[in-house]
Structure formats: structure tokens, C-alpha cells
Amino acid sequence: ARREKIxxxxxxxxxxxxxCNK
Known part of the structure; x- marks a missing residue:
């Protein structure tokens, strides 16, 4: 569940x- 929040x-x-994506 924590990974989903991240x-x-x-x-x-x-x-x-x-x-920042590039």
C-alpha cells in the first residue's frame, strides 16, 4: 500500500x- 502512495x-x-521528466 505504501508503494502505491509513492x-x-x-x-x-x-x-x-x-x-523534470526529460
């Missing part, structure tokens, strides 16, 4: 900072 945070971070 995945959600990573997705939120990627959406907030799409520039």
Missing part, C-alpha cells in the same frame, strides 16, 4: 514538473 506522488510530481 507511485501517486511520483505521478503528481511528473504532472507538476513535466520538465
Amino acid at each position: 507511485n501517486v506522488r511520483m505521478k503528481l510530481l511528473q504532472e507538476l514538473v513535466p520538465g
Whole structure:
């Protein structure tokens, strides 16, 4: 269950900072 929360945070971070994705 903790891993899923981390995945959600990573997705939120990627959406907030799409520039970091590159």
C-alpha cells in the first residue's frame, strides 16, 4: 500500500514538473 502512495506522488510530481521528466 505504501508503494502505491509513492507511485501517486511520483505521478503528481511528473504532472507538476513535466520538465523534470526529460
